[in-house]
Amino acid sequence: MELIAKVVVICVVVALTALLLERDTPELGLLLTLGAIAVVMGFALSYYREIREMVDTLLSQSGLDGALFVPILKIIAISMVARLGGDVCRDSGKKALGAVVDLAGTFCALLAAEPLLRAALSLLTQLGGMG
Amino acid sequence: MDVDLIFKIAAIGIIVAVLNQLLVRSGREEQALMTTLAGLVVVLMLLVQEISDLFELIKNLFQL
Numbered sequence: 001m002e003l004i005a006k007v008v009v010i011c012v013v014v015a016l017t018a019l020l021l022e023r024d025t026p027e028l029g030l031l032l033t034l035g036a037i038a039v040v041m042g043f044a045l046s047y048y049r050e051i052r053e054m055v056d057t058l059l060s061q062s063g064l065d066g067a068l069f070v071p072i073l074k075i076i077a078i079s080m081v082a083r084l085g086g087d088v089c090r091d092s093g094k095k096a097l098g099a100v101v102d103l104a105g106t107f108c109a110l111l112a113a114e115p116l117l118r119a120a121l122s123l124l125t126q127l128g129g130m131g
Numbered sequence: 132m133d134v135d136l137i138f139k140i141a142a143i144g145i146i147v148a149v150l151n152q153l154l155v156r157s158g159r160e161e162q163a164l165m166t167t168l169a170g171l172v173v174v175l176m177l178l179v180q181e182i183s184d185l186f187e188l189i190k191n192l193f194q195l
Contacts, residue, residue, distance in 0.1 A: 010134065010137065013137075014137060014141075017141045017144070017145075020145070020148075021141075021144040021145070021148055023148070024148040024151050024152060025144065025147055025148050025151060025167055025170070027167070027171055028140075028143070028144040028147060028148070028167075028170060028171065028174060029144070031140060031144075031171070031174045031175065031178060032137070032140045032141055032144055032174075034178055034182065035136050035137050035140045035174075035177070035178055035181065036137050038136070038178065038181040038182050038184075038185045039133055039134060039136055039137055039181070041185055042133070042181075042184070042185055042188060045188055045189065045192060048192050049192075052192075070194055073193045073194060074193055074194065074195055076193065077189050077190075077192070077193035077195055078195075080189070081186075081189065
């Protein structure tokens with residue numbers, strides 16, 4: 001609760017200041033937004049280890065292979081970075097650049113999901129062989 | 132959380148915006164542009180390290 005309250009306060013103050021700056025120097029408003037993104041993301045990610053420990057416990061109890069979870073983590077990171085990057089481009093009025101970032105993120109996510117797809121394919125092949 | 136960075140950028144931005152307005156009103160558009168550029172470079176130098184740190188953190192945490 002403390003985290004979200006701090007994040008909301010910081011983001012609202014930054015949004016108001018960026019609005020003020022964008023009247024004369026829009027590029028500095030965008031840079032202020034970028035700075036706030038870096039700070040808030042760093043703060044939010046500092047809590048990530050606790051979540052990871054919980055997920056690891058769940059994985060060990062369910063008996064699933066931990067290696068299958070790694071692509072999911074990678075896709076989460078890729079989507080996070082791509083979404084933020086795309087939205088920053090869109091905020092500066094460059095929608096085409098935002099779309100390119102989204103597309104690149106999609107391709108990277110597909111590449112990261114490749115081991116999962118291969119595992120699913122081999123499972124299907126095995127099932128087909130059994131039937 | 133390093134909130135000081137946000138305050139630094141906001142302060143630089145406000146100072147640059149005020150200088151920009153003063154210079155434009157006194158008919159020195161070129162110097163206003165130079166002031167904006169200087170502010171931009173200073174803020175970029177502050178930000179690049181922070182963004183690089185953020186990407187390193189994401190790479191380490193998510194095993195990219």
